[in-house]
Amino acid sequence: xxxxxxxxxxxxxxxxxxxxxxxxxxxxxxxxxTYVSDRSQAEEAAARQAxxxxxxxxxxxxxxxxxxxxxxxxxxxxxALKVMRDTExxxxxxxxxxxxxxxxxxxxxxxxxxxGHTERALRGETFTETYTGTLGPSVRAVTPIQDGPRVVGxxxxxxxxxxxxxxxxxxxxxxxGVAAGALVLGAVGTYVINARLRRHTHGMNAxxxxxxxDYHQAALHAVREGLLMLDGQYRVALxxxxxxxxxxxxxxxxxxxxxxxxxxAPLTGALLASEPRVDEVHLTAARVLVINxxxxxxxxxxxxVATLRDVTELQSLMGELDSERGFTQALRSQAHEAANRxxxxxxxxxxxxxxxxxxxxxxxxxxxxxxxxxxVAAVSEPVLAALLLGKTAQANERGVELMVSEDSSLDDxxxxxxxxxxxxxxxxxxxxxxxxxxxxGSVRARVTVAAYTRNADAPELVLRVSDxxxxxxxxxxxxxxxxxxxxxxxxxGGRGLGxxxxxxxxxxxxxxxxVAEADGGGAEFEVRLPLGGSGTAAEGVPCGAAPATGAGxxx
Numbered sequence: 001x002x003x004x005x006x007x008x009x010x011x012x013x014x015x016x017x018x019x020x021x022x023x024x025x026x027x028x029x030x031x032x033x034t035y036v037s038d039r040s041q042a043e044e045a046a047a048r049q050a051x052x053x054x055x056x057x058x059x060x061x062x063x064x065x066x067x068x069x070x071x072x073x074x075x076x077x078x079x080a081l082k083v084m085r086d087t088e089x090x091x092x093x094x095x096x097x098x099x100x101x102x103x104x105x106x107x108x109x110x111x112x113x114x115x116g117h118t119e120r121a122l123r124g125e126t127f128t129e130t131y132t133g134t135l136g137p138s139v140r141a142v143t144p145i146q147d148g149p150r151v152v153g154x155x156x157x158x159x160x161x162x163x164x165x166x167x168x169x170x171x172x173x174x175x176x177g178v179a180a181g182a183l184v185l186g187a188v189g190t191y192v193i194n195a196r197l198r199r200h201t202h203g204m205n206a207x208x209x210x211x212x213x214d215y216h217q218a219a220l221h222a223v224r225e226g227l228l229m230l231d232g233q234y235r236v237a238l239x240x241x242x243x244x245x246x247x248x249x250x251x252x253x254x255x256x257x258x259x260x261x262x263x264x265a266p267l268t269g270a271l272l273a274s275e276p277r278v279d280e281v282h283l284t285a286a287r288v289l290v291i292n293x294x295x296x297x298x299x300x301x302x303x304x305v306a307t308l309r310d311v312t313e314l315q316s317l318m319g320e321l322d323s324e325r326g327f328t329q330a331l332r333s334q335a336h337e338a339a340n341r342x343x344x345x346x347x348x349x350x351x352x353x354x355x356x357x358x359x360x361x362x363x364x365x366x367x368x369x370x371x372x373x374x375x376v377a378a379v380s381e382p383v384l385a386a387l388l389l390g391k392t393a394q395a396n397e398r399g400v401e402l403m404v405s406e407d408s409s410l411d412d413x414x415x416x417x418x419x420x421x422x423x424x425x426x427x428x429x430x431x432x433x434x435x436x437x438x439x440x441g442s443v444r445a446r447v448t449v450a451a452y453t454r455n456a457d458a459p460e461l462v463l464r465v466s467d468x469x470x471x472x473x474x475x476x477x478x479x480x481x482x483x484x485x486x487x488x489x490x491x492x493g494g495r496g497l498g499x500x501x502x503x504x505x506x507x508x509x510x511x512x513x514x515v516a517e518a519d520g521g522g523a524e525f526e527v528r529l530p531l532g533g534s535g536t537a538a539e540g541v542p543c544g545a546a547p548a549t550g551a552g553x554x555x
Contacts, residue, residue: 019194023186027179035172043139046159047128051141053087054157055126058145063094067145067153072102073110081105090163091135093156094145097122102153109134114156118142121154130161137161226289226308229296234258234272237303246289246308267291271306281311283500387425388449391432395447400439402432405450405464416531419461419509426505430498431465431525438469438523459531460511466518466525502527 057063057080066075072094080092080103094103099114115133126143133140140158144151201209226243230236236253244251249261258271267282270291277293290309296302341360348357388404395402428449435447450464499513502525506513511529518524 019186019190023183023190027183031172031175031179034175043130046139046163047141049087050089050139050157050159051126051128051143053083053089053092054141054143054155057083057092057094057157058143058153058155063155064145064147064152067094067096067102068147072096072153077103077107077110079103084157087157089157090138090160091156091158095154095156097151097153099154104134106134114154116140116142116156118154122151124151133158135160226306226310228271228306228308230258230271230304230306232303234304236261243308246284246287246310248284271304283504288501383422384424384428384451387429391429391436395432395436398436398440400436400445400447402436402447402449405448407452408450409452419529419531423505423509424463427502427527428463428465430502431463431527434498434525435465435467435469435523439467440469442468442470442522444468453531461529461531463527463529464524467522468518468520469522471517471521472515472523499525 062079063076066072066079069075076094080094084090084092084105091105092103093101093114095101095114099118101110101112101114104110104112116131117129120127121142121144124144124146126141128139128141130137130139132138135158138158138160140156142154142156145153145155204212221241223240224242226246227238227240228236228243228247229238235255235257239247239249239253244253247261247263253261258268261268263271264282264284267284267289270277270280270282270293273293274295276295277291280291282289282291288311290311291306293304293306295304345357345360348354348360388402392402428451432447432449439445439447446468448466450462453459453461503513506527506529509529511527513525513527516524516526
């Protein structure tokens, strides 16, 4: 035969069993204490009752008179039976000083010797004792009948122990009934409370809860993504190591409101929102984060769970992919144009116009070389020069002329190590993309780029991009730098992120980003970056982490 070993009870079940046993022990202990106490009190009460009845009979004048008569039994027996009935005692025995009974509940015992002690009564004392007589064990009182100083008889009144026990048992029965009711009521209350506890603990026992807590702590510290839990008042209830690193906060944020953490306003708004947020992109001082939030509810709002993913590097790769895609499109167009020019040259040769073919090919080469020479002469920093050449081809494909201003001058090796070219690509690439978008379709669509250094008060790099578009409404001069702000329809790459990334990169290097009206209309964005070496990337974030977003990352 196989016996099944019961599994460990749930925490709620263990508490219920413990409380039920506790209530039962308390009730049983109280019942036992009450039984012992009541029995002692019942015996004392019986002794006092017997003593009072015996003294009353002994002090009665009629009893003293009957004790002097020749036949005391004739008068005292009816009297003793009547008093016994009226006082609810089990016997009243009146006897002479020798202990010979004059009265007894059993007439056969009249004339027999009293069973008990009488010595103290013969000395004039009244005393009580428990003694087994003809009626069984009883609590009795013995007192003298005195005629002056002389003892002429004795009176004994008693209550059988059986009657005392019966009284205590009746009281105990009532007590046990009350105790049973209290036990049932306590058990029902305990069951109701523990049923609710079972719902909250999902029926798990203490070992399972402890194991879940250990897994919970291990998972929190192992997960690289950020996890943030807020209570119903939007206070930080829990945050893991990844969340503290991504948000740039310390361990003492637990218990503080999200609004007090000093996060960017859009990110704070997303965390405070009552509706879920799915894959929203937000910027901190040095990172690009994807936020997902989900409310915790159980009949009422209990808080919010937010997950944070660092997509700074991913966004960088996406920006580079967009740029490569743009370069590919420009190269495809250039290849198409080159093929057309080559066909033209071949056709001129076939027509016997070799001199005109040479002139046509030479003019095209001079035009392409002039553009390259112009860009390289103004900006010899190789990464920026390549960016400007690529953006020039892209802008040309969209019908926009991209020009490098005459005052541009940026030599190779001038930029410090704390200002990597990748960040400059982020800044200049996004500004050019926005400017091309704005200028496209305007009269004489043009974008002008200026890049130079100056040493007025402190050495700094100035990057300026202006366009011939509609410009920026002065009311939106600050809003255009917020993530999500855009005046154009959403594209597959998202909108409203480019200028936010530009400002993020500028602030990371202690620079500034401003917008003004360009000469002749349009918008002019200017970035100033110090070159004194004070501007450094944020701690723990690689320089250049904020990427260019390509054509999709505009304001």
